[in-house]
Amino acid sequence: MAFVADLRGPALSKEDLHHLLRVLRQRAGDQLTVADGEGRWRTARLDPAEAGALREFGPVCELPPATPPLAVGFALVKGDKPELIVQKLTELGIDRIVPFRAERSVVRWDVAKAAKAVARLRLVARAAAQQCHRPRLPEVADVAEVAALVAAGATLAERGGVPLSLQVPFVLVGPEGGWSVSEGAVAGDRVGLGPHVLRAETAAWTAAVLLTSLRDGTVTPVHNP
Amino acid sequence: MAFVADLRGPALSKEDLHHLLRVLRQRAGDQLTVADGEGRWRTARLDPAEAGALREFGPVCELPPATPPLAVGFALVKGDKPELIVQKLTELGIDRIVPFRAERSVVRWDVAKAAKAVARLRLVARAAAQQCHRPRLPEVADVAEVAALVAAGATLAERGGVPLSLQVPFVLVGPEGGWSVSEGAVAGDRVGLGPHVLRAETAAWTAAVLLTSLRDGTVTPVHNP
Numbered sequence: 001m002a003f004v005a006d007l008r009g010p011a012l013s014k015e016d017l018h019h020l021l022r023v024l025r026q027r028a029g030d031q032l033t034v035a036d037g038e039g040r041w042r043t044a045r046l047d048p049a050e051a052g053a054l055r056e057f058g059p060v061c062e063l064p065p066a067t068p069p070l071a072v073g074f075a076l077v078k079g080d081k082p083e084l085i086v087q088k089l090t091e092l093g094i095d096r097i098v099p100f101r102a103e104r105s106v107v108r109w110d111v112a113k114a115a116k117a118v119a120r121l122r123l124v125a126r127a128a129a130q131q132c133h134r135p136r137l138p139e140v141a142d143v144a145e146v147a148a149l150v151a152a153g154a155t156l157a158e159r160g161g162v163p164l165s166l167q168v169p170f171v172l173v174g175p176e177g178g179w180s181v182s183e184g185a186v187a188g189d190r191v192g193l194g195p196h197v198l199r200a201e202t203a204a205w206t207a208a209v210l211l212t213s214l215r216d217g218t219v220t221p222v223h224n225p
Numbered sequence: 226m227a228f229v230a231d232l233r234g235p236a237l238s239k240e241d242l243h244h245l246l247r248v249l250r251q252r253a254g255d256q257l258t259v260a261d262g263e264g265r266w267r268t269a270r271l272d273p274a275e276a277g278a279l280r281e282f283g284p285v286c287e288l289p290p291a292t293p294p295l296a297v298g299f300a301l302v303k304g305d306k307p308e309l310i311v312q313k314l315t316e317l318g319i320d321r322i323v324p325f326r327a328e329r330s331v332v333r334w335d336v337a338k339a340a341k342a343v344a345r346l347r348l349v350a351r352a353a354a355q356q357c358h359r360p361r362l363p364e365v366a367d368v369a370e371v372a373a374l375v376a377a378g379a380t381l382a383e384r385g386g387v388p389l390s391l392q393v394p395f396v397l398v399g400p401e402g403g404w405s406v407s408e409g410a411v412a413g414d415r416v417g418l419g420p421h422v423l424r425a426e427t428a429a430w431t432a433a434v435l436l437t438s439l440r441d442g443t444v445t446p447v448h449n450p
Contacts (some may be wrong), residue, residue, distance in 0.1 A: 091423055092427070196357060202316050206317070212421075220446070
């Protein structure tokens with residue numbers, strides 16, 4: 001699958017064409033799916049006559065958004081962990097991914113660095129969605145503050161919290177050092193992700209697995225609503 | 226937390242002492258937990274007089290094994306993915322981790338290379354258990370064959386399979402290319418991990434999150450047994 005700017009007259013970017021030919025070993029004439037990132041997709045064939053051109057388009061199909069929409073926020077962490085978090089949350093089907101600053105975050109990014117990092121995370125989400133054939137891209141939000149996210153309905157994850165359910169569709173996973181006193185003060189109930197000590201990225205993936213599995217009906221909540 | 230060879234007269238290895246002092250910044254006189262990897266642990270203090278020596282031991286405590294024991298097998302994959310899989314499965318509380326050869330595995334290891342890789346994976350499990358304060362180490366099994374694992378009660382994971390439950394406590398996650406015809410022929414029912422296409426490592430983590438969450442009571446199975 002490849003994302004295109006315009007599904008009515010789709011053309012592949014140079015990077016996506018390269019990926020299809022070199023990594024996925026597709027050849028001229030092969031069928032592929034092109035999608036607009038908003039849930040619409042159609043089949044097409046690689047045109048042997050012109051690199052990156054497409055022909056023989058199928059009808060435009062649409063995958064309706066899954067409900068409820070699910071969001072996971074994660075405290076900024078060092079190294080390649082934000083990319084791994086975004087890649088896996090995209091694969092698992094989370095709709096909105098929100099990096100945030102926590103008081104105990106090790107990372108201190110200025111505005112320019114945060115903008116650059118988020119742009120990079122959006123590319124990671126796009127590549128992961130292509131790889132996993134998800135025609136709908138998750139939104140990767142700008143870096144936010146905990147208090148604003150709680151005000152917007154987010155719930156903090158913490159050991160000992162109540163079990164997850166779809167009544168809590170927006171979960172924030174804190175930094176390895178935990179939530180600060182002032183962050184805890186703004187929040188209401190906490191949700192728990194199980195009894196174990198988890199690293200930040202493992203906690204984000206766990207929240208995503210449980211939320212999407214509850215939505216998909218693979219498991220049911222402890223207290224049925 | 227640090228693992229020791231003998232809980233009755235524990236002493237730290239050079240590597241663990243280095244980690245405690247340099248990475249975790251503990252100092253002589255600080256309290257820590259030492260564990261035997263089989264569920265028993267006690268508190269102790271770093272002896273200021275002798276590097277690696279311990280004193281002021283607390284009583285030996287024991288964490289009983291969680292029931293049922295849970296096992297996840299994964300097809301050998303390239304690069305650092307086996308290490309990431311073992312690290313996360315250990316954190317999540319899986320009791321037995323089984324790397325296996327699948328017909329569509331990209332990786333073809335000879336006996337010597339497989340033994341070396343498994344020894345390395347055991348060190349990864351040990352480090353992850355220390356980091357997450359798990360006094361019981363998971364077993365990292367030798368590289369196995371699919372048919373033998375199915376004969377021992379393992380169930381293959383595949384899209385469209387029945388929802389996971391604790392009646393299926395040993396799940397095998399296949400290679401990215403899927404199961405071969407002959408591998409499918411030896412198996413009975415399949416379990417599903419949800420509707421999405423998942424990379425091999427994401428599928429292994431998803432199985433681990435769902436199995437441990439079912440055991441911990443964080444979620445309940447779709448069909449209550």
